[in-house]
Amino acid sequence: MKRVAVLGGGPAGSMAAAGIAAAGLDTILLDEKLAWEKPCGGGITFKAYTRYPFLLENDRPKKVVSDAVLTEPSSGSVQMGLTQPLVIFSRYDLNGLLLKRAEDAGVQIEQDRVTGLERKGSGWSIKTRAGALDADFVVVATGARNALRNVGTEWSAADTMYALGYWVPDERSRIDIQFFPNFEGYIWVFPRCGHLSVGICGKGESAPKMRARLEQYMLDNGIPLKDAKFYGHMIPALERPSWRSNRVSGEGWMAVGDAAGLVDPVTGEGLYYAFRSGDLAAQSILNEQHDPAQRPALYRSLIHGEFMEDLTLGAGLAKRFFIQRIMFSSVPARMIELMRRSPRMMEIVQDLFSGTQGYLDLKARLLANLNGTFLEVCIGSMLGHRVVKEGR
Template sequence: MAIVGGGPAGSRAAFHLARGGARVALLDDSHPREKPCGGGIPARALALVGSSVAALSGGVPIESARFAHLDRTATVQLADPAGLLRLAVASRRSFDSRLVEIAQDAGAVMVPSRTIDIHREGGAWRLATRGEPVAARFLIGADGPGSLVRRRVASPFGRRDLSIAAGYYVHGVTSTQIDIAFVDEPSGYLWSFPRPNHLAVGICAQADVATSAPLLELCARWIDTNVSGGTRERYGWPIPSLTEGALRAERPSGDGWMLVGDAAGLVDPITREGIFFALRSGQLAAESLLQGADPAAAYAERLSDAIYPELIAAARLKARFYRPRFIALLISSLQRSGRIRAVMADLVAGEQPYHTLRGRLLRTFEVRMMSELFASR
């Protein structure tokens, strides 16, 4: 097996395959590296790798989330009823490197070389790298939204199915609180996630309606107002943000290949959280391969059962969720309602499914907010 990309999806697929007795080559020349993203890791994602918020090495346990819109704010405590924290922010350098080490300990072979071309010959995949070539019977693409594997076996993402994320690392400053500042133009939110020795401040917008320059300007203004001290380092990257139609049309596997994580577009369209889906899809890909018969079909079926319904539900809600009128109602409800704060805490922690959100909001008696989000969709 050849896996291109050593992030959470690729390394987790490599771990499960190697532990199951498969011969696995994991190709990635980027480690160790920091990854430009918020770095939020919910407890459900950590559970997939046998860890927890308290046990995560190099992580910052997050105690609260502050939400803002215009001049109004509301703060939500993130601990569960038992007092356990459910979200950590990690340095992706240390988190991803540890996942690679775990895969290697299970028997996967790390190939620290960049894959530059892929073709199929005589039923085997031939991977040209900047080092020695690699041949494999089965190919897994875990190489992100610009995936070379995806370009060879399927179609690349169009601009309307990508978001642009841009922002700054603010070195020398950290916290135990995340900040979410909703913005009306472009529609979405700005975030500040504290890592052990810096803040990751960024903002995201659909690639077909925004460019990085105005996003960076918004981030700089927010930092000027809300952060004291620190030195700034600019970053930017694309994030899959698929529509409902794109998710339904997505083809994640075929004869001799699979796509996992960002390469498969498995990112929450509302929050843009992808680490849980990366880890889970890597595990599902490995399980499908190890079962033997028709692994490509088995993988597609597993995604249809375990991941796609949640992403499709989020895609349906996305446009209404970021409307200024809904955000204003949300902030008001967060300020006065403990029940709404509990719902939002569960959403941030990845423990509130979108497909049951309507019923839970109904039980909060916040009828106006529920109607704005769900009525006449």
């Protein structure tokens, strides 16, 4: 393998490119926009920055945030101190950091749009606005709106959610999360350096209705729309059956980040999976213990082993968490009530925020830490099945 082309310069593509080039392999990264802004919060979890310390140890503008408030109309609010803080960048600064790291590793970065991808013998012919180039292998990091339909994940409209948001010139020190009954999603307010990221993500509701919901929230909470800049973005949110058939690699290619559908279906968080899938793609491409033809399968195996099953379970929980009702209240409302009365429930939610608590072992931890019939009913409803004297 002589040359690898990385198609896309977001977090996943930049991470993959840096790892491949650092090992001495000829690597080119193609992206139309390079560093750009997005409505998403830009929060780096404890799980991400402990695995990749450079995300914390850099000179880019960032906020280290240790307080969050969760609210649901029927249950009010609960304040949560984050024992493992979130590190929040603007997406422009984060993307710039990752691209500079890739460039320093030896990646050739070209600002160009990929318009086509065609198999050519054992390699690829990549068409761009500026012309064409050849590569032996491609990493597909084109994001959720991947136009290269023969590579990357395949999904239907039901497998996506939208993030709509505003870049607001205002200051705040805490994160705010607002849930709503019968809405599969939430509103967030993330403090950044010099501004706020205020947005909504969800599915099952039209974009105009979501935007109206967000703007009403901003009006009710004194967040100014004047001089705020609007953004919109599609995010993968795969339904459970789609995870089972998710296409993350094939002959001569691997998909990373959003292009592989690797986003938490409950929270919409995708940055950790972008970093990690980019890293695992680089490791697989460079793995000399496997024949080049076997490396896409190796990558697929690594992805499944680390987090695919957890995300698949999360997809099954998402609708139940946001839409299902427990004793005439929403699941987020009951969760907030439990957080008020149980320090252990508070710790569990903190760990969900930090990325250290997955879905596969969530039920066992809840049952081991929370007691009482009412709590068991809540846990069973949150997880979508009946609890019967389990874990005692």
